[in-house]
Amino acid sequence: MTVHVRYFAALREALGAGETLDIAPGTTLAALRDALVARGGRHAEVLARTRAVRCALNQSMSDETAVVGEGAEVAFFPPVTGG
Amino acid sequence: MTVADRSPRVTIQSADFDLAAEVRALHALDHGVGAVASFVGTVRDRHAPDAAGGVSLMELEHYPGMTEIAIEAMIDAAHQRFDIRAARVIHRVGVLQPSEQIVLVAVASAHRGMAFQACEFLMDYLKTQAPFWKKETTPAGAQWVDARVADDAALARWGLTANNAAGTAP
Numbered sequence: 001m002t003v004h005v006r007y008f009a010a011l012r013e014a015l016g017a018g019e020t021l022d023i024a025p026g027t028t029l030a031a032l033r034d035a036l037v038a039r040g041g042r043h044a045e046v047l048a049r050t051r052a053v054r055c056a057l058n059q060s061m062s063d064e065t066a067v068v069g070e071g072a073e074v075a076f077f078p079p080v081t082g083g
Numbered sequence: 084m085t086v087a088d089r090s091p092r093v094t095i096q097s098a099d100f101d102l103a104a105e106v107r108a109l110h111a112l113d114h115g116v117g118a119v120a121s122f123v124g125t126v127r128d129r130h131a132p133d134a135a136g137g138v139s140l141m142e143l144e145h146y147p148g149m150t151e152i153a154i155e156a157m158i159d160a161a162h163q164r165f166d167i168r169a170a171r172v173i174h175r176v177g178v179l180q181p182s183e184q185i186v187l188v189a190v191a192s193a194h195r196g197m198a199f200q201a202c203e204f205l206m207d208y209l210k211t212q213a214p215f216w217k218k219e220t221t222p223a224g225a226q227w228v229d230a231r232v233a234d235d236a237a238l239a240r241w242g243l244t245a246n247n248a249a250g251t252a253p
Contacts, residue, residue: 009144009216010227052230052250059149061212075146075214079230079247082143082174082215083124083186083206 001025001070003032008077011053014046023068029055030064032074052079092170093154095145097177100187109169109191116168120198121189122206128181136181137221143176143185146214150174157208164241165201167192172205174215204241210234211245 006018023032033053036043047053056075057066068074090108102123110116128136158170173187188205192198217228230248238245 006146008146008214009218012144052248054247056146056149056214059146059152061153075149077146077214078216078227079251080211080214081217081228081230082145082213083210083234 003068003070003072003074005032005036006073006075008075010078011046011076014042025070027068028064029057029062029066029068029074032068033064033076036076047076053077054079090169090171092158092172093151094173095147095150095176096173097175099175099184100173102184102187102189105171105173105187106189109171109189113168113191115193116191117193118195118198119189119191120195120202121187122202123184124186124206126179126181126183126185137223138181138219139222140220140225141179141181141185142218142220142225143174143179144216144218145174145176149214153213154209157205157212160208161190161201161205164204165190165192165197167197167201170201170205172209174209174213176215207234207237207241208243211238211247 001023002020003023004020007015033047037047053076055062055064058073102121106119106121110119126141128138154172161167161170167190169191171189175185179185188202190198190201211234218225219228230251232248235245235248
């Protein structure tokens with residue numbers, strides 16, 4: 001099934017604005033992040049478990065245990081620094 | 084119908100804003116308002132009060148769509164927690180210079196206590212939960228600003244847990 005991944009701030013600079021991925025039903029945000037890390041290169045660097053990365057699922061802050069549904073919009077980004 | 088039902092509560096824009104006009108709009112049509120508290124955040128030219136200046140530009144990036152949803156939810160939470168009559172949040176994005184206005188939070192209520200509290204609550208919430216990112220340009224180059232653990236602690240005072248800055252430098 002298809003999901004849309006978006007990146008912001010330092011992650012956007014490293015990986016681009018986003019991409020569309022084909023993933024298995026039942027995939028969690030954690031598993032999706034791990035799959036991106038497994039690609040190696042810049043993905044492995046900026047999404048590494050040692051990095052502070054936050055995520056959103058369908059435009060709502062989410063923890064990585066959430067399961068990603070068909071057509072979902074997933075976003076990975078650094079801790080927020082607005083205000 | 085209150086002012087909050089008729090006017091936009093959240094605006095993300097590159098243009099500057101007029102504090103006096105926003106405050107006026109918040110209470111002009113609601114004569115039950117007896118207090119308006121407002122907060123304006125501005126661009127500093129240094130990280131810490133005693134640090135040398137050097138930030139020549141600040142760029143603000145956001146997550147269009149999610150930003151508005153997140154701040155609307157914060158205002159709903161403020162209405163549930165505090166006896167307030169209206170709230171307004173404006174956050175600028177794009178390239179800003181030192182001393183420019185970044186963010187406005189204004190809250191109207193019958194009496195001052197609720198307006199002060201809700202204004203601070205909204206700012207604390209926004210700092211850790213709204214998807215904005217700051218990048219500072221200094222003579223050494225451009226660098227993304229680190230999240231602060233102190234901002235998570237500020238939200239904790241309201242009984243809300245934030246882990247925005249967890250795993251980053253203090």
